[in-house]
Amino acid sequence: MSKQSIYTVSRLNKEARRILESQIGSLWLKGEISNLALAPSGHTYFTIKDAASEIAAVQFKGGSKLSSLRLDNGKQILAYGRLTIYEPRGRYQFIAALIQPAGLGALQLAFQQLKERLNKEGLFDKGHKKPLPHYPQRIGIVTSPSGAAIRDILSVFSRRWPTIQVYIFPALVQGEAAAHELVSSIALAERFSHDKTPLDLLIISRGGGSLEDLAAFNDEQLARAIFTCSIPIMSAIGHEIDFTIADFVADLRAPTPSVAAELAVPDHTEVASTLTTVVDTLGKRITSLIEQKERRLQTELKEYIFRLPSRQVETLGQQLDTLLSKLLRLAKESWKKQKQRQEGLTALLRLSDPRLPLRRGYSLTFLSGSAAPLRDSACLTQGQQIETRLLKGKILSQVEEVTDT
Amino acid sequence: MKINEVLTKLEGITKQLEKDDLPLEEALLLFEQGIALATKIKTDLDQAKLQINKVIESTEGVFVLEKFDLS
Numbered sequence: 001m002s003k004q005s006i007y008t009v010s011r012l013n014k015e016a017r018r019i020l021e022s023q024i025g026s027l028w029l030k031g032e033i034s035n036l037a038l039a040p041s042g043h044t045y046f047t048i049k050d051a052a053s054e055i056a057a058v059q060f061k062g063g064s065k066l067s068s069l070r071l072d073n074g075k076q077i078l079a080y081g082r083l084t085i086y087e088p089r090g091r092y093q094f095i096a097a098l099i100q101p102a103g104l105g106a107l108q109l110a111f112q113q114l115k116e117r118l119n120k121e122g123l124f125d126k127g128h129k130k131p132l133p134h135y136p137q138r139i140g141i142v143t144s145p146s147g148a149a150i151r152d153i154l155s156v157f158s159r160r161w162p163t164i165q166v167y168i169f170p171a172l173v174q175g176e177a178a179a180h181e182l183v184s185s186i187a188l189a190e191r192f193s194h195d196k197t198p199l200d201l202l203i204i205s206r207g208g209g210s211l212e213d214l215a216a217f218n219d220e221q222l223a224r225a226i227f228t229c230s231i232p233i234m235s236a237i238g239h240e241i242d243f244t245i246a247d248f249v250a251d252l253r254a255p256t257p258s259v260a261a262e263l264a265v266p267d268h269t270e271v272a273s274t275l276t277t278v279v280d281t282l283g284k285r286i287t288s289l290i291e292q293k294e295r296r297l298q299t300e301l302k303e304y305i306f307r308l309p310s311r312q313v314e315t316l317g318q319q320l321d322t323l324l325s326k327l328l329r330l331a332k333e334s335w336k337k338q339k340q341r342q343e344g345l346t347a348l349l350r351l352s353d354p355r356l357p358l359r360r361g362y363s364l365t366f367l368s369g370s371a372a373p374l375r376d377s378a379c380l381t382q383g384q385q386i387e388t389r390l391l392k393g394k395i396l397s398q399v400e401e402v403t404d405t
Numbered sequence: 406m407k408i409n410e411v412l413t414k415l416e417g418i419t420k421q422l423e424k425d426d427l428p429l430e431e432a433l434l435l436f437e438q439g440i441a442l443a444t445k446i447k448t449d450l451d452q453a454k455l456q457i458n459k460v461i462e463s464t465e466g467v468f469v470l471e472k473f474d475l476s
Contacts, residue, residue, distance in 0.1 A: 135412060145459060145473065154457065163453040167460050168473055188462055196468055268450045271412075275443045278419055285422045286436045 010087065017085040020092075026082045029055075029094060030102055033075045044071060048079065048094060056093040057081075070210075076102035101212055108211075111218050114245060118220070123227045129251045130232040136200035136264060140167045140189045140231065142182060147173060148207035149236065149257035156261035161268055167192065167199065173206035178216030183225045186233075193231055201264055202229065204246060205236040205257045217244035226250055236260030364389045368396070377402050411449075415442045 007015075031048035038044050042061030047054045057079070059071075071077075081096040101107075118124065139157075143149050145168055157164065169192075171185040172178040182204065193199040204226070206217070216222070217237050226233050226249045235250035236257045247253040254260035364373045368385035380386070380402050388395040418439040422432060457473040 140460075154455065158455040162455045163449060165456045165458070166473075167458050167470075169460055188460065191462075192460055192468055272447060272450065275415075275446060278415060279440060279443050281419060282422060282436050282439045285419075286432055289422075289427065289432050 009090070013085055013087040013090050017087060020083050020085055024083045026080065029079050029081065029096075031055075031077065031079075033071055033077055034073050036071055036073050046071065048077070056091060057096055058093060059096045059099065071099065078102045107215065111245070114218065114220055114223075115248065118223055118245065118249070123223060124248045128227070132232050132234065132252055132264070133200040135266065136164060138165045138167065138197055138199050139264060140169055140193070140199040140202040141205060142169045142171055142185045142189060142202060143205045144173045145170045149173075149205040152207075152257040153203065153205065153236075153261040156258050157265060160262065161265035163268075164265065165197075167197070172216075174209060174213045174216060179219035179222050182216060182219075183221050186222075186225045186229055190229055190231060199231050202231045202233045203236060203260050203264065204233060204250065205260060206238065207257065208239040208242070211242075214238050214242055214244055217246040219245070222246055223249045234260050234264060359391055377404055411442050411446050415439060415446070418442070 029048060031050050031054075033046050034049055034054070035047040036044070037046065044059040044061075046057050046059075048057045049055070078100045079094070079096040080098040081094050083092075083094055085092050122128065141150060141153060143153075150168065154166065157166065167189070169185040169189045171181040173182070186202070186204070189199060189202055204217075206214070214237060217235075223245045226235075226246055232251045234252045234254055235244075235247045236254040236259065237244050237246060238256075240255040243253075252263065254263050366373055366387045366389070367379065368387050374380070374386070380399050382399050382402060384399045386397050386399060388397065418435050421427070422435055422439075427435075459471040459473045461469050461471070463469055
């Protein structure tokens, strides 16, 4: 900077910015958030302060992809960014690229230490993992009843395998009290399974969230509760990339709540096709059994015949031939006779058909209600109802006069 | 009978039918049982509806079941 020349404000701000950016540049800054304001543009403006000083800060829209932390006034943060000057206002400010909770470093250290300790103790050993049931009938879920996880799980259950009973054991899944609630809900599920309704599987779940949100699942007491639980436990905590202590202890870790549900129950359409195969197998088996019995019978019959003395077989054969031809002849004759008899009968029946005279114009007369045709007029008296049957149709009449000629 | 019990029974029947010295009458009986079970499972699956309960414990240590509805 030249002390001799006269600066414009623009030039001063520009040069000051250059110096700040090149001399200080990017850095980690620790402090507390205040004056938090979300601009309509999507940028977030706030102040970072400590006990004695403060600095204006901004997080540009889209620049927060790296951190899922929700900003709040009073929150202690550790931010990575660069120092600059906003020239139009001469404003000295910090542009944050990444914001983490201030305690994260310590949290992660504690996580690593606990993980190593429990691992040495054998809590993650494969030998301790309980096998999961093939067709679970009653499934317990330890989660928040209002969270996204329970919705995901239940919707997969009703699509894939709706024959089960689901028992929800409510627990807070984030915040100070969460770890304790999760532990007592697992205990409740165990008591319920032991005293009331046996559970085949327990799922411990919550939806995605920041590392802070998942902290409850890194609790040592929870890890021990999962380890000692008598019911097989599946964990489904956060997203695929999140690993918690609970995941390492659980009998099976599912990457997400939906996948947990898919791993827990079979798909009913798959089972239906298995059923078809089983029925097929049963059918083939029974057919082959029948064929096997048939073959055995044939073999036994042959053996029986071969055991007879050979001459006897010859005689038997001849006798059989004679018998057969005789039978055939008899059958033919009998059939002929039968046929002739039948033809005769048919002709006879045709002749005795009462409709034959009717065809020629004769008719039959009955006393109404009687089945026998009238042959003598003496059977009738005046006023009686008679019925005359023609080839086609009937006539009903009343007798007016009876004569005997 | 629960669906998993039925499935286990069906598996048992299939195994039994694989024995060579099985009398035909017995095999036929098993076959009929197997078909009936398979039909039952299919019907059960088609008609099933998810049962959901929320379990809480009262201060006296009694389990309280509440119907849980997704909507």
